[in-house]
Amino acid sequence: MRVLMFGWEFPPHIAGGLGTACYGMTRGLARNDVDVTFVMPRASGDEDERFIRVVNASDIETVFGKVSSDAADIIDKMSFIHVDSNLVPYLSPEDYETYHDEFVKTGEKRWETSDLWSQRYTFSGKYGANLMEEVARYAIVAAQVAKDLEGQFDVIHAHDWLTYYAGIAAKRVSGKPLVVHMHATSFDRSSSDNIDTRVYEIERTGMAAADRVIAVSNLTRNIVIEKYNIPAEKVVTVHNAVRFAENEMALPERGVEDKIVTFLGRITFQKGPDYFVEAAAKVLKRVPNVRFVMAGSGDMMNHVIRRVARLGIADRFHFTGFLKGDDVHKMFQLSDVYIMPSVSEPFGISPLEAMRANVPSIISKQSGVAEVLDYAVKVDYWDVDSMADAIYGLITYPALAKMFAQKGLEEVTNLKWNDAAKKVKAVYEDAIASMK
């Protein structure tokens, strides 16, 4: 089985859940005897006019460092193609415009913030002037890739709406079946009456053109069926898994004796940072020996900082800014409780990483990951009283925390990418069969 995958990989500093999932999945597929040709966008910023570069697997940087260190077994199963593009995951048309304006203003071919409080991003001016144009341009390049690789793949797999046009183009050129993977929907990114209709349209078109749709949770599957009118029989749920890094880091030295409750993620409406702050204030009224940490950056960060100041808890509620590389892992290891109060979370891979680091987790019922976890405390994102209760319980009763940590670790250990990849492979086979 050979798959042409339009996926996401990026250097350690801009890792998000989507890149982590793509990486785990491709490794799982390689172990399941699926050859993966991995096409990924990357703004190189240099001046040559090549659109595509084929890259050796050992040159690929991932969220866990270089692939080559522990990837001997999959290298011959995978090849990588870089397409020069400004596309990165979670990019909204507005974000793209901001970057583009900055480029026009400064006139620099390559633009990168060095700001601790926001993510780094390399932008190259020679690509599309707006996001929709760039998505279309990427599709044209994809069609070329599919033509060049004719006869070398059996199925096409596209992750996230930014690559759906690419997937459709590849399908038209090659006649091979298309699988699209819904890691998030427009309805997760904003409240339902305020979605970006352009993005919604691309998502709908991609799923309609696809032979099979993979949803990361039943939550997402229901949205796909109900809000995008995709036939239920075409939509399959495959839950994400978690990958265990081979070399665990040594435990970092703790600076403070207080319990630490951590939120780690983009500070945006979708992630529910406000509810965490309100719950923190409630807990602090009861117990003094606890600190709260919000790790990440995002458009709601300043709002959250003001709220923390107004509640008078700023000496107990800390902000780290955007964390990258080892700092993410270090933050998990320093935590006593992890919390993901997302308003809407298609899956949510971060609690799995917390549990892997032996940290008991509290997750919102409105997350896909709640479907696969028993040993995590589940609360409604809006129920700050329950959230405060759960935090209080986990930091006050060691037996409870220990139980959740141990059972939770067992539970996530059994969520293997190998198994998830098996299900994905079955979807490929199904899609190929449906074409005949």
Add this chain to the structure above:
Amino acid sequence: MKTVCLYFQVHQPWRLKTYRFFHIGKDHNYLDDLTNRAILQKIARECYLPMNALLLKLIKENKGAFKVSFSLTGTVVEQFKAYAPEVLESFRALVDTGCVELLAETYSHSLAALSSKEDFKDQVKKHTAMLKSEFGVKPKAFRNTELIYSDEIGEAVGELGFKTMLAEGAKHILGWKSPDFVYAGAADQSLRLLLRNYKLSDDIAFRFSNQGWDEYPLTADKYAAWLSESEGEVINLFMDYETFGEHQKASTGIFDFVKSLPAAILKRGDLKFATVSETAAEHQPVAVLHCPHVMSWADEERDITAWLGNDLQNEAFSKLYAMKDKVRSLKSADYEYVWNFMQTSDHFYYMATKWLSDGDVHSYFNPYGSSYEAFINYMNVLSDFQIEVEKALAAKKSRKK
């Protein structure tokens, strides 16, 4: 005969380094030593040293007819001692001429007056002790951080034994009255107030090099003529000392202007120079100045919203001063040192969100990209300091047992 009272404020804050959450509990060095040294030495080179040399020369040439007043914060004196002792020497030389008065203020250029009388008096006494040990001077006049003043603060200053205090000649307080007279405090009427003539002060401090200004270029003779035309008894010209060589670079001709100013003023015949205390003693107060609400010399509003105007600033301020009893009970020089530099008003200024044109002067050396970063960094440092203070208190308690 009108009295021209020149007063210069000398201050630098101890800037904090980038202090992240991961440092809390581990790293107790809070200061950005390289930046602090680089900035202090740059200003020493461009402003303090050349300007002090120039003033010394002018004082000697005029044989007692040219006088100025200064206040130096404790934090800037600490930095002179660490990074530029020759600047401290040059200030001592100025004081030794007898034509230079040193004013008392808060040690840390702090906002303690807005916290409590106790915190305020602590800060002032510490500064007075510093003047005694560094310059052998006992100050008689007082100026508060950023000319922050209210009837209540004036009362506290009187209780501390000062006869004269500086304040802003703010329009919303003065109304039709002129700043060019001596006034008396409302709560303590024996306290004499000198009010800044902001128009004539800012002509030098802000407008001197502005080529779009219709009076550009400003010459010493023209400026002296304006002083003569003023109708009051005193003309209080108060400004940051960094005006000379730093805000107005040497290339603008500011040093040439200063060089010709004493002669230009003295030759008019109706003007003379005096220090702050002399000015207050020579003129009778013409009225009591009522100032129930706090004012300052900052921004168009002349209020304190630049330091305590938003939730971030209020939170940082209240969390800082909530620690005062604990720090005091430790009676440790090390903790006092941190406690002092954490009080400096600049930290709160960096957290301001009211940036309009007024932000220009103070954002000059602002090390932060946004007020939110300034807040986070300050709170991280304060959190570590809290932990350290608690630890020290616990250790002290267990020793007693």
